[in-house]
Amino acid sequence: MATKELTYQDVAEHNTKKDLYVVVHDQVYDCTKFVDEHPGGEEVLLDVAGQDATEAFEDVGHSDEARETLDQLKVGTLKRNPGDPKPKTPVPGAVSPAANNSAATGLGVGVYAILVLGGAIGYFAYQYLQQQQAAQSA
Numbered sequence: 001m002a003t004k005e006l007t008y009q010d011v012a013e014h015n016t017k018k019d020l021y022v023v024v025h026d027q028v029y030d031c032t033k034f035v036d037e038h039p040g041g042e043e044v045l046l047d048v049a050g051q052d053a054t055e056a057f058e059d060v061g062h063s064d065e066a067r068e069t070l071d072q073l074k075v076g077t078l079k080r081n082p083g084d085p086k087p088k089t090p091v092p093g094a095v096s097p098a099a100n101n102s103a104a105t106g107l108g109v110g111v112y113a114i115l116v117l118g119g120a121i122g123y124f125a126y127q128y129l130q131q132q133q134a135a136q137s138a
């Protein structure tokens with residue numbers, strides 16, 4: 001197995017579909033041949049091309065099989081220098097339980113507000129119509 005040491009700058013140069021390296025858990029992987037076969041689509045891999053994909057990779061909850069595939073793509077180990085970028089946060093739209101939860105909580109408050117407001121408007125409209133009818137029949 002290759003034990004070449006690459007810096008983050010080395011990896012960052014391989015950031016196109018035809019030459020695509022990613023970092024996962026400080027290991028460097030050449031995904032060039034795999035990008036077209038990725039069951040999760042090429043878009044997500046292109047999004048992390050030449051970058052640290054650890055968080056994106058783990059957030060999806062890849063299978064052991066995916067980890068074996070990853071093993072076969074390994075080209076070296078990342079040599080971290082001070083000031084190197086941190087692992088990239090997952091792309092929007094990617095399967096992410098944490099992101100989904102926070103979105104649901106945010107939406108929950110909004111939905112409650114609409115329901116309460118809608119209920120109040122409905123109630124007052126009903127009262128108003130009752131009064132109108134009472135006035136007409138008098």
Ligand code: HEM
Binds near residue numbers: 039064
């Ligand atoms: C870096 C190397 C990667 C390898 C070797 C890899 C491999 C795989 C494999 C084998 C699967 C099939 C399901 C499974 O076995 O878990 C899969 C699915 C998936 N991958 Fe990756 N993946 C990689 C990176 C990524 C990244 C960076 C993302 C970014 C979000 C991603 C997103 C997904 C998604 C969303 C699926 C689910 C597709 C579906 O079920 O329709 N993958 N990947």
